[in-house]
Amino acid sequence: xxxxxxxxxxxxxxxxxxxxxxxxxxxxxxxxxxxxxxxxxxxxxxxxxxxxxxxxxxxxxxxxxxxxxxxxxxxxxxxxxxxxxxxxxxxxxxxxxxxxxxxxxxxxxxxxxxxxxxxxxxxxxxxxxxxxxxxxxxxxxxxxxxxxxxxxxxxxxxxxxxxxxxxxxxxxxxxxxxxxxxxxxxxxxxxxxxxxxxxxxxxxxxxxxxxxxxxxxxxxxxxxxxxxxxxxxxxxxxxxxxxxxxxxxxxxxxxxxxxxxxxxxxxxxxxxxxxxxxxxxxxxxxxxxxxxxxxxxxxxxxxxxxxxxxxxxxxxxxxxxxxxxxxxxxxxxxxxxxxxxxxxxxxxxxxxxxxxxxxxxxxxxxxxxxxx
Amino acid sequence: xxxxxxxxxxxxxxxxxxxxxxxxxxxxxxxxxxxxxxxxxxxxxxxxxxxxxxxxxxxxxxxxxxxxxxxxxxxxxxxxxxxxxxxxxxxxxxxxxxxxxxxxxxxxxxxxxxxxxxxxxxxxxxxxxxxxxxxxxxxxxxxxxxxxxxxxxxxxxxxxxxxxxxxxxxxxxxxxxxxxxxxxxxxxxxxxxxxxxxxxxxxxxxxxxxxxxxxxxxxxxxxxxxxxxxxxxxxxxxxxxxxxxxxxxxxxxxxxxxxxxxxxxxxxxxxxxxxxxxxxxxxxx
Numbered sequence: 001x002x003x004x005x006x007x008x009x010x011x012x013x014x015x016x017x018x019x020x021x022x023x024x025x026x027x028x029x030x031x032x033x034x035x036x037x038x039x040x041x042x043x044x045x046x047x048x049x050x051x052x053x054x055x056x057x058x059x060x061x062x063x064x065x066x067x068x069x070x071x072x073x074x075x076x077x078x079x080x081x082x083x084x085x086x087x088x089x090x091x092x093x094x095x096x097x098x099x100x101x102x103x104x105x106x107x108x109x110x111x112x113x114x115x116x117x118x119x120x121x122x123x124x125x126x127x128x129x130x131x132x133x134x135x136x137x138x139x140x141x142x143x144x145x146x147x148x149x150x151x152x153x154x155x156x157x158x159x160x161x162x163x164x165x166x167x168x169x170x171x172x173x174x175x176x177x178x179x180x181x182x183x184x185x186x187x188x189x190x191x192x193x194x195x196x197x198x199x200x201x202x203x204x205x206x207x208x209x210x211x212x213x214x215x216x217x218x219x220x221x222x223x224x225x226x227x228x229x230x231x232x233x234x235x236x237x238x239x240x241x242x243x244x245x246x247x248x249x250x251x252x253x254x255x256x257x258x259x260x261x262x263x264x265x266x267x268x269x270x271x272x273x274x275x276x277x278x279x280x281x282x283x284x285x286x287x288x289x290x291x292x293x294x295x296x297x298x299x300x301x302x303x304x305x306x307x308x309x310x311x312x313x314x315x316x317x318x319x320x321x322x323x324x325x326x327x328x329x330x331x332x333x334x335x336x337x338x339x340x341x342x343x344x345x346x347x348x349x350x351x352x353x354x355x356x357x358x359x360x361x362x363x364x365x366x367x368x369x370x371x372x
Numbered sequence: 373x374x375x376x377x378x379x380x381x382x383x384x385x386x387x388x389x390x391x392x393x394x395x396x397x398x399x400x401x402x403x404x405x406x407x408x409x410x411x412x413x414x415x416x417x418x419x420x421x422x423x424x425x426x427x428x429x430x431x432x433x434x435x436x437x438x439x440x441x442x443x444x445x446x447x448x449x450x451x452x453x454x455x456x457x458x459x460x461x462x463x464x465x466x467x468x469x470x471x472x473x474x475x476x477x478x479x480x481x482x483x484x485x486x487x488x489x490x491x492x493x494x495x496x497x498x499x500x501x502x503x504x505x506x507x508x509x510x511x512x513x514x515x516x517x518x519x520x521x522x523x524x525x526x527x528x529x530x531x532x533x534x535x536x537x538x539x540x541x542x543x544x545x546x547x548x549x550x551x552x553x554x555x556x557x558x559x560x561x562x563x564x565x566x567x568x569x570x571x572x573x574x575x576x577x578x579x580x581x582x583x584x585x586x587x588x589x590x591x592x593x594x595x596x597x598x599x600x601x602x603x604x605x606x607x608x609x610x611x612x613x614x615x616x617x618x619x620x621x622x623x624x625x626x627x628x629x630x631x632x633x634x635x636x637x638x639x640x641x642x643x644x645x646x647x648x649x650x651x652x653x654x655x656x657x
Contacts, residue, residue: 033491034504035482036466250479256466257473259459267421267453268526269446269474314461314506317481 036256036315038322046325050107053329053336057103060336062344063094070095097230105229105237105293106335107328110300112241112290114327116283117301118308118319119248122255123276123283124190131287131301134193134280138200139170140291144221145204149211159221160236160292167288170200223348224297226335237289244286248320251279255316297331299353303361304330310364330357373433373448373529373562374398375420380428382415382586389415390426391586397579399529400560402553404573406598407583408607413566414454416583417532420564421451432530446474450523454534454566456515464502464510464518468494471525486525493521497551513544520548524555531556533565537572545569549576570611574598574621582606594621 058074059067069086073095076083087095113131120129143166147159178192208218254275257265262272290297304327305319312318331349337356338349375397382390390412397403405413418424422437422445430436437445450471459467472486494500497517502510507518516536523531533552537545553576556563567573573580574594582590582597584606590597598621603611614622 033487033494034463034465035469035487036463253476253481254478256462257470259457259462260467260470261457263423264451264453264457266423266442267446267449267451268470269443271442309461314459315466 036313036317038318042312042318042322046322046329049329050325050332053332054103054107057106057332057336058095058099060340061094061099063091065091065095101231101234102226102229102335103332105234106226106332108234108237108241109226109290109294109297110304110331110334111324111328112237112244112286113297113300114304114323114330115245115248115320116286116290117327118305118316118323119251119255119279119283120301121305122258122316122319123279125259125261126190127306128302129190130298131283131290132296132298133190134284135170135174135196135200136167136284136287136291137170137296138197138204139173140164140167140288141222141296142166142200142204142207143169144295145207145218148217148221149207149214152214157232157236160233163221163295164288164292166200167284167291170196171284171288173200220348221295224295224350224353225338225346225348226294227339227346229293233293237293240285240289244282244289245324247282248279248286249324251275252316252320255279255320259314295350297350297353299350299357300327300331300334303357307361307364375433375530375562375564376429376431377416377420378429380416380419380426380430382412382419382424382426389586390419390583391588392428393581393583393588395581395588395591397530397562397564399562400556401578402556402563402565402576403579403581404577405564405566405581405583406568406570406573407589409568410585411583412586413583414534417451417534417564417566420530421445421449421532443474446526446528448528449530449532450526450528451532452519452523452534452536454538456519458508458515460506460508462507464494464499464505464507465490467507467518468499468521468525471522474526489525489527490521493525496555497521497524512539512541513548516540516544516548517551520552529560530562530564533563533567535566535568538568545572552576570598570603570623571621574623575616593619595619598623 055071055074059065059070065087069091072083073085073087073092075081076085077096085092116131117129120131120133121127123129124133140163143162143164144159146166147162151158151162174189174193174196177196178189181188181192208215254270257268257270258272258275260268265272265275287301305323308319308322308326312322331353334352334356335349338347338352341347341352375395377393377395380390380393380395381388393412393416395403395416405411405416407413415424419426419430420432420437422440422442425438430438432440432445432448435448437449440448468490469482469486472482472489475486476482491500494503497520499514499517499521502514502518507515510518516539520536531552536552537548540548549572552563555561565573565577567577577594579592580590580594580597581588582602589606590602595615598613600611600613603609603613603623610626610628612624612626614624616622
């Protein structure tokens with residue numbers, strides 16, 4: 001069997017006079033068979049959007065730094081380049097210790113939420129699947145609420161760790177329950193996720209009501225924010241995101257195979273259950289890491305992948321890498337709006353993503369008129 | 373490559389889906405499973421495809437599909453499912469390329485040869501002009517050819533077809549079946565199909581196996597197996613069998629209530645009425 005791979009069909013066929021494939025073997029192939037690949041145009045567009053969003057993100061802020069100064073400082077920051085930036089020590093601190101980590105964190109969180117949203121949609125073959133499926137949000141919410149209510153955790157590193165732990169506990173409970181029911185279909189897992197989420201949310205609400213002095217902090221976390229970001233948070237989540245991102249991106253072609261369902265994927269030689277478990281674990285790790293530092297920022301994981309699907313194609317080989325770039329760009333821009341619209345006050349970023357994201361998504365949906 | 377099945381049984385939750393089945397299909401041969409609904413045709417195909425546990429012996433080219441890894445099995449056995457999932461947004465090219473999955477590394481991408489095989493197969497099945505179309509926009513006949521193309525690029529010597537033309541009109545059905553027949557001769561494919569249309573089964577198969585409630589109740593050439601008596605016994609159907617010169621068989625349903633029956637009934641009623649002319653409501657002639 002192994003040798004068939006390298007032997008052209010004509011030499012294996014006992015009946016060579018029959019035309020069709022046998023004749024075709026020596027013919028030049030139709031050039032440019034439209035295999036789904038990320039085109040260099042989309043690749044450039046994705047990077048262009050992300051870089052533009054990052055530049056905008058670091059240039060806008062109350063301290064009033066001139067864009068040209070910031071550009072010089074950024075170029076100066078490149079390895080092996082030295083420029084006279086003209087920044088005072090204070091200005092440099094604003095740029096490098098306040099704006100930059102916030103923008104970088106926004107890009108990481110946005111990329112992570114979009115990528116895991118796309119991954120969940122692919123593994124569960126459900127366009128409504130989002131990163132907060134499977135008890136992730138409820139578990140993280142409970143962890144964060146406990147940290148804030150009992151340990152005053154809203155300003156320490158304890159909060160992200162508690163949220164991260166809560167998210168993983170939520171998913172573990174969902175999986176354990178889902179498997180104990182015995183169903184191997186995606187629907188069983190999703191349903192047990194709904195049950196786990198309701199249960200954890202009930203506990204979270206109870207804890208919240210018993211500690212109503214911290215209600216405001218809890219709500220601020222639940223609506224999502226990047227305001228407390230520093231390099232510490234970036235370093236905290238970066239390793240998780242790198243591991244999860246690589247695992248998901250490596251499975252991009254297999255997610256296309258899963259699009260024909262578990263039974264057919266099986267006949268094509270793919271262990272759908274194993275692919276799904278691996279990708280879901282990676283997506284959950286990315287989501288938990290993002291939630292830990294940013295709270296619950298809704299909608300990114302649904303609208304970014306679907307917008308890409310509508311504009312650039314339905315293959316996960318296109319959707320996954322573009323989700324990282326455009327999801328990052330989207331959240332950085334949303335954060336710019338969150339901190340400028342009511343300046344000096346800040347809007348919760350989750351409000352911005354939904355307020356601008358929903359109409360934008362609707363426009364894309366209407367203009368492309370393609371089914372999801 | 374041959375498929376050999378000996379005393380194969382499938383039991384699920386105490387009920388017997390298949391009971392001591394024997395079947396042998398040689399390279400280049402088309403074997404069709406026929407039988408009424410629920411006879412176990414699809415179950416038997418799933419066993420050969422390695423998707424259904426069973427007791428007894430199954431071998432594909434001497435090896436047991438239940439002990440092969442998925443990739444190895446997918447290189448030997450290609451399946452055209454009864455109701456293939458139609459993925460939204462996927463193009464014909466990408467859909468057919470899925471059939472190359474058993475040749476592509478777990479985390480790898482397709483090689484030039486994979487693309488070449490897809491190109492040739494699209495050409496052969498007259499699908500080249502559809503290469504960029506989304507499969508969800510194809511007509512039934514076009515989609516069925518596309519599914520067949522996906523199975524063919526697996527370059528598996530065994531092709532399993534589960535009711536491949538159930539959703540097609542008679543013209544498209546005929547063209548798809550002729551195509552399968554040409555391809556099995558070109559490539560010496562072992563074709564095993566489940567077909568509910570007895571005429572189609574009788575025209576395209578070398579060998580048919582009649583299943584009824586999980587038991588094998590007939591096996592042989594279409595002429596040997598498909599007789600009026602066996603079809604009446606297992607389908608509860610009244611049919612007439614037409615034999616072609618080439619050994620093919622056409623099965624024509626015969627009305628159970630024929631014009632002759634009606635004439636007899638009418639005559640009986642008339643005589644009864646004549647015997648009772650004074651009855652109120654009786655019809656006088």
